[in-house]
Amino acid sequence: MNIPHTVISTTPAQPVMPGVQRFVLCGAALALGILGLHFGKALLIPLALAALLAFALDPAVNWLQRRRLPRGLAVGLVMTFAMTGLLGAAAVATVQVGELGQELPTHRQNIQKKLRELRPALTPSGTTREVTRLMDMVAREVETTTRAFEPPGTAAPKVQQVAVETRSGSARTIDLVMTVGVQLATVALVLILAVIMLLQRAELRDRLLRLLGGDTPRMAAALTESGRRVSRYLTAQLMVNLGYGLPMALGLWCIGVPGAWLWGGLATVLRFVPYLGPALGAVFPLVLAFAVDPGWSMVLWTLGLIATLELVSNNVVEPLAYGGSTGVSPLAVLLSAAFWALLWGPVGLVLATPLTVCLVVMGRHLAPLRFLDVLFSSAPPRQAVSAPSYTPR
Template sequence: MKVNFAVTTACILGILYFSQSVMQPIVTALVLSLALAPLIRAMGRMGLSRVHATFAALGVVIVAFVGAMAVLGANVMALSSDLPQYSAEIRAKTKRLEKMVQHPLARLAPTLMESVPAGPLPEAGPRPMPVEIRERTSTRDAIAKTIGVVSGPLGEAFLVLVLLIFILLDRENLRDRVLRLVGQRDVSRTIQGLEDAAEGVSRFFFTQLVLNLTFGVVIGLALWLIGIPHAALWGSVCAALRFVPYIGALIAGAAIALFAAAVDPGWTLAAYAMVLFLLLELVVAHVVEPRVYGHSVGMSPLAVIVSALFWGAIWGPLGLLLSTPLTLCIVVAGRYIKSLEPISILFAEAPHANAAQRFHHRVLSGEADAIIDDARAFLRKATLARYCDKVLLPGMALASSDLLSSQVDHFRATVAMVADTLAAGQAKGRGRGRRISLLNENIGAHLRHRREERLGRWQGPLDVPARSVILSAALPGMREEFVSELLVLVFREAGLDARSYVIKPDAEEDDPGAEQLISTMFVSYPVDSNLDTWAAAVAELRSALPDIPLATVRPREDVEVEHSRVAAQVDLVLQSFEEALAFVAPRHPG
């Protein structure tokens, strides 16, 4: 299997590299067709037919491109007329830099020569005369070279334009052919993949166009404010070069610095220009682009860099320009094509792991701080009940299934720190819980004892209104007590008076009038091993508090327990903490 994969990969890379002249125009036209699709749809909504909308969209793009080139050419011509006075300043500064570099080297050379022992000098002989061979170029050869230089890029651009027109006009026919090749069974997945790829590439090009144009306008205004001539030209150059990933920004910055050095006799203007460019580039690259491209590209920053290196090595400058949209198409295809799934996992903005799986990975690694940061981000948008249902309990179930014996204490300490932080956030604001190395008790007991330290033996005052307390009871045990304490935290976050209780058959405790204070009682859902003990304990609770509604929350991972026996013992079986919160909230409107 691995040999077949390696051979297939080598064949694909060979085809991409050795068929550049054929593949580059076709791929460029396909990518441009995806980029123009939104504009064509917008033209179609204006009442134009598909053919008319296609040519209208192409006309708008061509006119905009020609107009931009005309403005850029006019600025270049204006700059060329001023180049003689700028070139003199560049030569003067170059000589000064040479002197600055050569002066210490000139002093260093005699010192080095003195340290070398003297030896016999080589005999002087006649020096050979350099011979230079010059080839005479005829007028016809010069014209042919000029035509070749011009016709090459123009011919390729014309070929791409022709392919683009045919692809846009025959788009539906091409999609039907692709679907026919895939087969009838995967039609829905293929259609969804094509739509996602088209939407992703269109969104990327539109976002990149808006962002680069905005950057060009801002840098042009900034350069104009500090007094650099032809600021509009350099803003346009920056906007155009930023379409080339990473390298374009470096080239634009170097060109601006060189021109600023040619304009000003000193170095002040060049320093101002470089500082302005670097500040804007850093803000855009590290603040704006991660937020904007994170939603428009769907690829991680590392994936963008790797794709630029790969396609640049395979197809040169054109591959560098097309690297992000091409890789984006492959990443989207990996969601629907099994063989491309590894690329999608490695290069996608977010790996194919939900919040519970990330909790599972991090809790096994002991990354409590990362889990707490994720929990805080989750709780800013959702409730603690949803966090327990979607992240904490499923993640703990995943971790427990492949937990090694050597990881048990580490696992308990990490989970205890996370739960302790959640409890501390309710008591003292959003503070990070104290770090816990090892526990001498289970996590549920630890949380209950922390609450008793703050609120007293009864976890709160007893002079409260009748039927205002929610009691969460559990049999002694790590799992049961932890789930019970989580339920108390969920209720307390909602502003309800919730307290916990451990059912101990032989314990004798003072009765603070529980039957008058308790409104609802929850009991932890049992596991198969202690179902009989749980049933007996629930029967005792029934006899002690006959008028109190008794409910239980069934975690989704507990599927091995006989549900009918559990349901017969309680009044209500709820499926999640969110359901439990919705059940008790109307009963406690205050």
Template sequence: MSDSLTSRTLPSAVAGLVGTATVLALLYFGRDVLIPITLAFIFSFLIAPFVRALRHLGLGQTTSVCTGVLVVTVTLLAIGAVIIQQVGMMGASLPQYQDTIASKIETLDQLTRGTLGSLGGPAGQLIEHFTGDNADGPAPVLQNDGSVKTPVLVEIHEPALKPFQLLAKVASSVWPPLETAGIVFVVLIFVLLEHESLRDRFIRLAGGGDLRATTIAVNDAGERLSRFFISQFLVNLATGLAIWLGLSLMGLGQALLWGTMTAVLRFIPYVGVWMAAFCATVLAAAIDPGWTMALMTLGLFLAVEIIVAQTIEPKLYGHTTGLSPLSVVVSAIFWSWIWGPVGLVLSTPLTLCLVVAGRYIRALKVLEIMFGELPALTMPQNFYQRALSGDAHEIVTSAKRYMQHKSLAEYCDGVLLPALHLASFDFKDGSITPVEEEKVSGSIIAVIEALSGSVKWWKKRKRPSVLKRGGIGRELREQRISDSGEWQGSFDVPAGSVVLSMGLGSSYAELATEILVRILREQKIDARSMSLEDLDKETPPEASPELVSIVCLVSVDPLNDCALMAQTLERMRQELPNCKHFALLLPSPFENADLKTCVFPTADHVSRSYEDVLHSCQLAMKGSGTL
């Protein structure tokens, strides 16, 4: 059996490796062709809403596309012109700040005890240029005969270029970016002109069999990508404007350059804005003899980035990108390795496209799991996985974070109860080891106690092994009894103030009952529990039936407990006729049990969740005036 399995999996694994290597090779060696095409498609997502708006105004398809492309072209040329002009002005003004730069580098060298001066490479040469001896010529040399001779400097100059040679040199340096830009805009125009046709072809390729589902998926993916790119463009533009205005008010030269560089470099995730901040801070340190302007410049970048990253971005697209922070970093490293600086800028858009594709194309599902922001495990699965590891602390931390916006009852319905059903499957199948069972049981006890507030931080409870007792529910009940007394509280309470809960069928039902008791007690309701065996035991004389307001029977397997539930409801109706009788049905959410046959005419209310039964208990007790 294992040999046949290996014979099937090994060729598929080899084919996967070969396919991955082929894709990587195509991406690397075909980058000269793929980069312009990718840029064109990214720009198409950015321009498509603008083109659609122009078409709604009555312009034709061709006119709308040409107008949109023209706007992008003018914008990019304006940005390039601003950067070139500002860099030229900065280069012309740098000699004025040479003394200030030399003084500060010397100060930093002294503070670092000569570390800066020992740097090699371009950085060391630059520092030596500012701090070294600036004599006009070489030092005289003492000859053997005692005479002094000054070496003659020899400079090598290339012959002046002829006009055509100069023109060819300029053209050779300018032609590659112009060629790339030309390809980008040509492809962009045709992509926008054939937008509908390309969408239809992709729908046919992705899943023409289910036309409705595929159309919805493609439209959702296109809208999501367009919304993200437009939002990112607007946020980066606003950040650049804020930096420009702030630096202008501070009096820093070339403020427009740093604002423009901030808007452009911010497309590089995480590090782009700080590259602009570093350069602007260095210039501020060169201009100002002191350190005030440099610190103010750095503080401005820090304040603006915190406001934008923590306030504006989350509201606009913080939860719509679908990318986890780690995937953004990894994708930046990968795409910069494949495509260089252009890949670094395009890393987030490209990875986002792959994640969106993985959301709708089954073959690419692995990409959404690896790079998406959605957790790989659901919260119940995560609960059970942590419980198997015995990591109750992490479960409690996650639960408290969840309960910042939800109640304990909602957490038990949405996370704790499904996780307990997952554990029950392994318990029934016997696929869990005794050690794992001990870890799961101990974690569940610790989590329930922590969430219900029954154990304080200064009170450490020493628990015996739950495997040697009657189950988790009974263990929790006995621990609560040890705190509140044998009858779980005093009988000197107002009439109709007690809610009595009873589990049916199994120890798992006892645990569900104990959870209900703690949920009710958290809401200041005097909830107490008992088992079916306790019905035949003698109760103290002071335990008057008038004290009980509600009896709630709990079942975690309603289909098999249906007869027992009806029988117990009838019995409780006879023994406690003056109170209300509730039935709480908690079937497994993974089995889709049909509960239409579970009809209990003697029950005053049938609930399917902790939240519903809590709400019903509160209404009933408010109606009787006991809450």
């Protein structure tokens, strides 16, 4: 009698696909990284701003070093020059703001007159008024029909009255002083960190390479190219913004808009904030031209000046100045601006392009991050994938 033998399979169970594991791990790491960026922004934003300032001032420091100045002296001279320029611009802005504050109340009647002139144009016409009334009637009928289907015991929710405690003037003053103190402390921290980064650039670079490990020549090439691209981009952006702000100040001065140099300087600074900054820089001179001129010629001239500068800057100056300095595609810049603005607000808009440049360069030199170069680089996909590897000399 043959006894059947039970065959026991010794084939090991099929593991989960490596691609799925890698996808899950990358997703978890990305989620943790975003949470860290969000909750650590109180520390990371000053650090990022200090790094950005160090990148912007490093070419000037290197230029002075090539003139045989010690690095410490070069850093001191560059920081002194930069701080003097900023304080001088702040002093001029303060004086012009004071003059505008004294002059604006005299134009109150002019503003009221223009608003009365605009009121007929803003009032809805007969057709628009009838359509609005019809929509209101339909909305009331829908609300009445909805209430008819409600159960009879349903009552309107009770409104709870909340007592609002008015704060005293001293409490508001303390809050204002605390807010200003925190902002000044943040600015001081950014300046101190920038000075340290400029003084110890080589040491910080070596420490970062040692911390990251891996292929040191590739990491060194990635860091060097990142710093060079970010510095070149910031220098080009400063030149473009000055090339926009100075003609704007001169044009507003010729037109007769009060505080022309204030609005030109403000437009220069606000253009460091992508997308939102140029719009804000154009609003202030237009509003002031509207308030000052009894007619409409100053408003039209100001609008024409701003439109001309925007067209020339966006279509001629910026393509020539930036060119291939960033190596980032326009879509990547837009997505990066949206992402960092959601995380860090307006400061994220300022840091979006430099951070994306660093990511693209890292992806170009490091194989695990090659997808960043493919997604964000301005080069064609085939060229981005087949980017030449770094060969140390």
